[in-house]
Amino acid sequence: MWIERIRAGAFGPLVAEELEFGPGMNVVIGPNESGKSSWHATLFAALCGMRRSRGAPRADDREFANRHRPWSGSDWRASAILRLADGRRIEISQDLGTMVDCRATDLTLGRDVSHEIMTDGSPDGSRWLGLDRTSFLATACVRQADVLDVQRNAGALQDALQRAAASARAESTAAEAIGRLEEFERDQIGTERAPTRPLRQAGARVAAARQELQLAEQDHSDFLSLSREVEEARAVAEAAQGRARAADAARAMVDADALTQRLEEARELVRLFPDGEPAAPSSDEEQSRQVASTLDRWRRKPTLLEVDGDTSSMIRSRIAELSEQSEGDTEVHESVARAWTDWTASGAVLRQLELERPEPLPAPETQGHSVADLFGYASALSGPSARLTASPESPLWYLASAALAVAGAGCLAAGLIVPAVAALAVAATLVGIRLMLPRRVLVPPQTEIGADTVQADLSRRGLPTTADALRGLAESALAFEQRQAAIGSWNERHDLQTSRSRSAQERLRAALRARGTAIGESDPIADSFASYEGHCRMRLESASRLQTVRVELQARELKEKQYDSVVRDLAELDEELRQVAARAGVAPDGQEEVAALASGLELWQQGRGERLREFESRRRQWDRLEMVLDGRPLEGLEADARDARSKADTLVAFVAPADVATAAEWLRGSDGQAQHEVVRAEEREARETLATLAERLRLRGASMRDVPAAREECASADAELGRLRDLAEVIRLTRQFMESAVDRAHRTIAPVLQAALSDRLAAVTHGRYVEALVDPETLAVQVRGDGRSWRSASALSHGTAEQVYLLLRVALAEHLVRAGESTPFVFDDATVQSDNVRTLAIMETLLSLTPTHQVVVFSQETEVAEWARVRLDGEQHRLIELRELPVER
């Protein structure tokens, strides 16, 4: 792009002025107050226009307007004719006062091409360069004030350049853009943990909405569930109601039938009592009671039994007789009995002794030899003889015999005849045995005599000569001796016992006599005792009979008393019967037999009973009638029956006949009423259950949450959360790409700027500085001379800094301008801080740009004017000299 012409319609002090430029180097020379800065501003305004902002203009716009509004008039306008790299010739006209008539026109085609470069409401020609009015101003269109401000405010220049580097439109630096993304993400999205930020709030809203939806759906589910319960309850209630209706209909039918039956019965009963209530029979209750009582006594009257047998007086005579017969011992007296026992015992002992009398033995032929000798001889003949030992020699033998004898005597004395005899006999035997034992014969053992000698001696003595014979003889001798001793002993005992027996007999005789028995001395004692004993038995029998007769007397006396009593009672009953019969009119003369009177009374009683029963029967019928009518007239009952039938017909009409029949069947059963109550209770219960559930359903329905609204809120909350998450993702991606782009741009731009700067730095600074470093992020510049250390450009002299940043602007502009285009460079007093040498070096450097760029330099410096006159030749370069503007325009 290059600028053919600019026109200031009215711009600051300029009015209807034009400047024409060549495509190469253009130096506009003028003294102070010749309008150089105004022309610089006019060029910028004509090319880039002004921002048409909503509301109040920005400060820099206000300052620009203040500085460059027309000094007179209000038609603030500027225009320019451009040549673009694509060959188009464009006129841009800027209505700076109203910002209305601003346009860019293709002068060849006559078309409005404003839309291609519209920026902030007005056409901006720098857009064809890929820049905008701000970045153009920061790089290619350097104002005098910016040059002067380089050293004092290098940061501002760097910032402006950064903006240009970021977008070529100088609206924002990349760092600011990233910061803006972060700020937007922080403020408009936030994180899940930032409670006041939208994302967290949207999440909370989603959670709340989902919970509300869950509750609403639960409400609805509960409602549906409850609806089912209600329907089930309704079905149950309807079934129960059907049963109850059937039962009611059946009940009404049964009741109507009963009422009809009652009516019929009432009609029948009414016919029985045309005269009304039946009269009660006359009152003879007391008489009836007396009759009944008398008849009762009559029926239970005692029977008069005859009393036969001995009379009581006769029995008393027999008692007196028996009393005499029973006087004396009725049993054997003790003294007699004891004496009798003693006597009989002694007799027994004596008889026993007789039985034990020992028989005498014949005497053996011992020739006068003792038993011992005989045994000695026998031993001598047979060898050594044995010693004999015999136990009867023991003292115990004698003691036993004595004890038995004493016992026998005791028994005898006591009248125990048999034991006494036995004991005495045993004792005697023991003694006898002892006495009959042979004495021991001892033959001295030292006597040794030859057998032959002995035998000879024996023979000589007339004794047997053999040992056995001798021994037999000895034994016979011994037996004989013993028997003889026994006989003696027996005799002694017999005598003693005989004496005792006589004594006992005397005592018995005395005892009998003492008990009144007449007994002579010669009377056998046993007979006397038997007689006594017989009399005792006889008296005992008499005493016994006396007792029996006395009992007989008592019985007899009782019978005789009872008999008398019955006789009296019967007499009284007869009298009572006659009196009652007389009162009852059964026997008015009172002369009939009592049995006939009793029969008459019974007949009277039967007649009265029949009359009473008949009355009671009619009374019951009357009562029944009253009960049936229940205090109402028959017509009322008829009306009731009609109503009941009508009601029953109505109820039955709404129920299936089969159901009524079934209900009627069980109603007529024994527990029909109870069943009916159960059915009604079930119906009531089912109805109440239904009502309760229906009310619950109603309340549930009234309070249930709105599911569609909850779903809408949920969807809305989800959408909002989705929007924010989606937005967060877009912002995240944008920032990620932005940071990556910044990094890549910095890596690209740094070497380009450094190379461009370094190429021109030596020429401009006359070799003082030959190398430059550019921070791609801040665009801060460091320079150094050959082999020297790096120094910040902003720390150099004002002139050097101005030159360094001028070169940086040029380099940046060259870098940023859209490919295929070239930017014009416009400088207002760009060398104002440079010495002559540096000024010329700068002008040479700028001239070196002109093959590819248009350069417009506004200057008041003589050196520049002279340099221009010398260096600018040819059509493409121009030297424009301005005159000092008049004070009043």
Place this chain on the structure above:
Amino acid sequence: MKIVHFSDLHLDVPFAWMGVAADVARERRNAQRRVLQRIALLVVDEDADALFCGGDLYEHDLFTPDTSAFLRDVFGGLAPRRVYLAPGNHDWLGPDSLYATESWPGNVHIFDEDRLQPVTLDDGLTLWGAAHRAPANTDGFLDGFRVDRSGVHIALFHGAELGSLHFEAEGKQPHAPFREAQLTQAGLHHAFVGHYHRARQTQLFTYPGNPEPLSFGEDSGRGAVLATVGGDGSIQRQTYDVAETAVSDIRVDVSGCGSRTEIVTAVEQALKQHRGIVRATIVGDVGADVDVQRSDLQGLRLPDIDACQYRLQLSAAYDLDAITHEKTVRGEFVREVREAQLDPNVERRVLVTGLRALAGRRDLEVS
């Protein structure tokens, strides 16, 4: 015999798709009820003999006790005219559905079996109806079905005619499917059906479509159908628009608008041509500097518009190709984003967001 047939009213359905405020959505549900009242009025005005509903009368999972009272009143108010209801998959007949738990007026007949059951409408005219007994997996009612008597036979049920499925929006499930040929094979002269929201009528069946809009972008022709059934089984039909709510889905091209004000004005002018619920998609290329937000449009006050959903699909007039050649951070940014081969929409949004950030703008949310 004259019949008014409708279906797919979907009472109590959420209107989340409208993206409107709760009170507006509630008002839409009220409008659905008014639509049913309009249909009932149509029955009376046209002196129709019966009202048919081909299912999806309400939403089983969403209905309120008030809905049941409303339906009872509306249908009961048509007595002695008969009302025949064939539950669909959204209002399927279960133990806790309105159909089962409500005490319906005597003139309302609900088909409650999942196979076609006959009802004599008139001498020689039999109506066969069936119900969905579950929210899904209902077999075709015409499978193995054949009428068992003479005369004219019509059917009422909720089912998907498979030949029409492709006319529906993607994702429509073919509940209780059938083919048109099955109607003839079954001996039916005509079927009044519901399920498809797009109205469709052939010689053998009638889908009236949803009478009240249920989404943006619905075509016309939906409503209640007044059908006259001839003695020979012939059908004459007329569709009545009974919608309470006007729903418009418009595109407003604001290309060339140089400022937010111009865009807002353009949208306002476009909206003035509509009423009810509108979804306005704002498209076009506008200057990169144009800063327009949804909130700028939401501030519009238009008396005929109940609610408007705005979708900003503006393309900023960035010369991305030119920017790509910039040796700036911006150029690098655009290059990198374009090289990343993102989803085109994401790429667009990232580019515009980044370029706006570099332009110093704070309206960084790009739809």
